[in-house]
Amino acid sequence: MIETRALHVAFRGRPALHDVSVAFGGGFTAIIGPSGAGKSTLMRAMNGLVPSTSGQVLLQGEPLGRRHSAALRSQQRQLGMVFQQFNLVRRLSALDNVLLGRLGLLNPLLGTLGIVPRAERAYALHLLDRVGLADHAWKRADQLSGGQQQRVGVARALAQQPKIILADEPISALDLRSSHEVMTILQDIQERDGIAVIANLHFLDTVRTYAGRVVALKAGRLVFDGHPAQLDRDLIRDLYDHETPPVLEGAVAAPNLSFAPA
Numbered sequence: 057m058i059e060t061r062a063l064h065v066a067f068r069g070r071p072a073l074h075d076v077s078v079a080f081g082g083g084f085t086a087i088i089g090p091s092g093a094g095k096s097t098l099m100r101a102m103n104g105l106v107p108s109t110s111g112q113v114l115l116q117g118e119p120l121g122r123r124h125s126a127a128l129r130s131q132q133r134q135l136g137m138v139f140q141q142f143n144l145v146r147r148l149s150a151l152d153n154v155l156l157g158r159l160g161l162l163n164p165l166l167g168t169l170g171i172v173p174r175a176e177r178a179y180a181l182h183l184l185d186r187v188g189l190a191d192h193a194w195k196r197a198d199q200l201s202g203g204q205q206q207r208v209g210v211a212r213a214l215a216q217q218p219k220i221i222l223a224d225e226p227i228s229a230l231d232l233r234s235s236h237e238v239m240t241i242l243q244d245i246q247e248r249d250g251i252a253v254i255a256n257l258h259f260l261d262t263v264r265t266y267a268g269r270v271v272a273l274k275a276g277r278l279v280f281d282g283h284p285a286q287l288d289r290d291l292i293r294d295l296y297d298h299e300t301p302p303v304l305e306g307a308v309a310a311p312n313l314s315f316a317p318a
């Protein structure tokens with residue numbers, strides 16, 4: 057479980073999050089809100105990448121350790137990150153990118169010497185197989201499509217054997233088909249492995265299709281926390297004000313899946 061308590065984050069005195077208290081125990085949660093609402097900042101604060109100005113982030117009941125501390129590094133191992141731009145090492149193979157997710161778990165000496173035990177390699181291959189990329193294991197990351205790269209990113213996050221996956225706009229750089237593949241994989245991980253998934257998502261259709269809970273931020277404040285079915289027109293209008301609500305009918309909807317219109 058990860059939790060924020062009265063979390064404030066400011067950048068050079070300008071507040072980005074105000075008094076955000078929210079807990080994520082399990083399930084698939086979407087974080088939504090207009091541009092600049094603080095969605096990425098919340099993700100980054102939960103992973104200790106952005107320090108809190110005041111308030112706390114607690115992981116399994118323990119406050120996050122100080123920046124650059126061994127305690128924080130150990131906590132970060134429980135949090136698998138999936139990034140919008142994948143953040144793979146482009147010249148390394150898909151397999152080596154997944155193995156990078158194991159580094160923190162390997163004997164540090166082996167890591168330093170570049171020795172990868174056979175069992176680790178087999179495990180990384182198993183994870184690539186799970187995301188449908190066993191045949192691409194030895195391809196360089198930069199030879200893969202965007203959707204394939206993001207699937208490697210998910211396998212790398214899984215390699216850490218995290219308790220929680222934090223996915224910061226995991227599909228906004230992908231086409232519809234790849235987006236569906238990545239979302240289906242994340243959903244499967246949440247359901248079969250019991251890993252909580254928290255994802256910043258843009259399109260409300262995607263939220264309704266995949267998330268069991270939605271948390272909305274506006275101007276750095278938490279303004280909604282509930283089931284996606286409760287996101288009615290008035291709520292959406294208030295949330296996005298003058299911005300066009302990001303509803304794209306049919307986007308990333310699983311085949312034969314119907315959901316109530318907003």
Ligand SMILES: Nc1ncnc2c1ncn2[C@@H]1O[C@H](COP(=O)(O)OP(=O)(O)OP(=O)(O)O)[C@@H](O)[C@H]1O
Binds near residue numbers: 095097
């Ligand atoms: N590293 C930073 N330095 C300065 N200001 C920042 C930094 N990161 C975020 N901000 C500011 O904090 C506010 C929240 O930004 P954040 O990226 O968290 O919003 P977001 O909801 O993720 O937006 P988007 O949907 O456009 O990605 C914005 O005003 C942004 O300009």
